[in-house]
Amino acid sequence: MEYNHKEIEESARRFWRDADIYKVAIDASRPKYYVLDMFPYPSGAGLHVGHPLGYIASDIYARYKRQKGFNVLHPMGFDAYGLPAEQYAIQTGQHPEITTRQNIERYCKQLEKIGFSFDWSRSIRTCDPEFYRWTQWAFLKMFNSWYDRNANSARPIAELEEHLAQYGTEGLDAACTKEMVLSAEDWANMDAKGKSDALMNWRLAYLANAVVNWCPKLGTVLANDEVSEGLSVRGGYPVEQKKMWQWCLRVSAYAQRLLDGLDRIDWSESLKETQRNWIGRSEGAEMRFEIQGNPELALEIFTTRPDTIFGVTFMVLAPESKYVAMVTTPDKQTEVDQYLDYVRHRTERERMIDRRVTGVFSGSYAINPLTGKPVPVWISDYVLSGYGTGAIMAVPAHDSRDYAFARHFNLPVIPLIEGADVSEASYDAKEGTMINSEGTALNLNGLSVKEAMNAAKRYVEQSGIGKVKTNYRLRDAIFSRQRYWGEPIPICYVDGIPTAYGNLPLELPEIDKYLPTETGEPPLGRAKEWHTPEGYPLELNTMPGFAGSSAYYLRYMDPHNEKALVSREADEYWRQVDLYIGGSEHATGHLIYSRFWNKFLYDCGEVCEDEPFRKLINQGMIQGRSNFVYRVKDTNTFVSAELKKDYDTTPIHVDVNIVSNDVLDQEAFRGWRPEFADAQFITGDDGRYVCGWAVEKMSKSMFNVVNPDDVVERYGADTLRMYEMFLGPLEQSKPWDTNGIDGVYRFIRKMWSLYHKGDTVVVDDTEPSAENLKSIHKLIKKVSADIENFSFNTSVAAFMICVNELASQGCRSRAVLEPLAIVAAPFAPHVAEALWRQVLGHEDSVCDAPWPEYDEKWLIESTVTMAVSFNGKARYNITLAADAPREQIEKAALEAEGAAKWLDGKTIRKIIVVPGKIVNIVIG
């Protein structure tokens, strides 16, 4: 029987579907394992071959774990809210729901064909009310919570209100937008609106007038991770800074826990580093610098280098700083106003591209608390208002930014470290011995920078001029989007007071047009009846894209529960994702938000693990591999790549689907586009036209998109799966290169024909030979270890070796061919299923066949060949019994034919024996 992938794969899929084989349920008798893929956003373009890479890897692992006896949860769903469907709706008027549903159907069809072991009965879509009610529920829980730094946990807002009523802010250490001091009396005297406003300062989901990334082209605000280099990640439109009332999540309250948690999870070092970077913890001190002539006013600054305080030669305020108005002297007012105006008219992007040194003197001087000397206070946009206190002490000698500023405005530079040459550049390194650092109260001279830092910090605390402080770069997440296609925020406004609207799900209303209203309100402003039954208006903003993906992994544990996001029972059984596979582009978005969201739910007692993803693997990106033809200038003649140096040519992208192994199908090319119908070719002697190639992003315009459906059609899903794994290490980015897929296809056919001769099955019950057993046990050992290490590419090679060996041994023994089918099942499930059921005659599925154990005894060699080397250079081999003792090995090495030549006249200094590998004779 010939290997017919279409028949084999269709019948395997039919069997799996009919037997509902991938459905899982809680089973306390078996250990659980949760394997998850980052669910896709179903775009209109469908899947290309890059998308399934991670899914194939996770599917191999899931299938393996299942065969190892684990109860494996392996679900798939769709991240259904997103801008493209809404943009399409704006252009065409088609409801995004319809677009989304169509795209999901297409994705499902494509995924179905690749043979994944997903439990589709647990599938979720973030735009289903039954799913997003739990997104809204979590939001309200955050709205009704505050973060207690003493307990290091979120707590119900009612407990905060109680505390305020009894003690005011006394004894309170809570994450907040700005420090606030209230007495119990102040609190009691506040009206409802005042209390609501005050509580916003502490709520974990809060409304704030924040500076946001506003994208006029998309008509919405964006979170920091949705902006890159001043442009929106989706669409690439310019982004401006704008102050707006927005819902925010107090992610920053969890900064330290997000950082600490990284040490307890099994993620790649580079991804952890990216998150550490993004969280950006820095230790330092906050200090007060009084303004000369105004003892009432002091600048609060943050620095990581309190040890450099003797080198402060000026102060700098961010243009947006509240201090600017306070320190500007009347004679400088005009200049300062002009500068502020200039800064305001520069976009974020302009600031990034053009990093000119700009600034203006405020007219005031601040007093250095250690030297008592006055230093000028400047205003410049190189200081950011959003970080620290928006004001800095400038130490030009030891900070390159301060240095550039000082040089530009001719301000003094005082070096503080012995031997540091600051004539050309600042000395930023934190090493050396301190000089010029002596005041009446503190003397740092002679100390190392490290010691000086500690001494300075100690002094700052003791003298009361400031306090030691840790700052984080991580900002709160802006949670409002001025968009239609997202989860409604379940908030209503009762007499102007934002109030939780608990009747969930709050369903997304229908609207006539997917655009802002004439008055500039978000699209939900068009909804009729958008108010509570009591008539209170509902929030018009919707949630951002990351909302729905922040806790979806919990929902898969218990997807149909109407009472809770996840039942206690399901949560305690499945606990957390054991293996999460997805792209590293989510490092500072989804993977931060999910961890935050999960930690919050953990604080609330809703989930039992505080980290959502125990192990995470980032699969590499699959790039496109474009092909080119070379048109000879001003002709319709194309020259083969190896001859193009003799002609003046223009490279033209050619559809990779009419090129095979870089050889162009000339007829197909003539039919590809009308202008090439009469194309002529200059080829090599063999008549073949060879194309050039380049690695580029996979995109339609490069004609390098390869659709998995086409690969499945031609080679079958098993070949696609194995080839994607064979391409290289999972975590590495690589171009999709079809050259070589034939090799994998050939292998699968070879494996198939191992079980057949002509039309008959040749598997019999003969005793396997020791050779046969060695081949298969070697394979089982290698593949088991490879799967555990996610080294799938080397497994494929092991399969090829094993099948070649068994074929040349003429192996027909069921005892060998059965385990071969079983270990092949995670990689090539369809062909394994066909072999298992049709050829080997089993009733059940190969998916449930227990993973075979290997036996070392078949792997032990009876004889072994060892290299004999002299001073490390191998000269000849000796073959001897594998268990030969050391003396015998040495003897054999010295007595071997040819040994005399190397030993001639030399003294043997040492003999090193690595059993089974090498004998090194050191001579001299």
Place this chain on the structure above:
RNA sequence: GCGCAUGUGGCGUAAUUGGUAGCCGCGUUAGACUUAGGAUCUAAUGUCUUCGGACGUAGGGGUUCGAGUCCCCUCUUGCGCACCA
């Protein structure tokens, strides 16, 4: 600038973690078969060679009997962050 990766044949890659570098596949070459095909099979394939061997894992240095692997310096190419004090 800071941080994290990475560098091995014509190409994708491998190397039991310090033990004969180049497994497996592609490509190439030669041969077999053949109803002539982009099918299948068999063999060869790092470079140089005076056929003894020599040289080879980005480059330079070091540790070691022995280094792709460990240490130091330089370079390459990716990626992340980036006026974060």
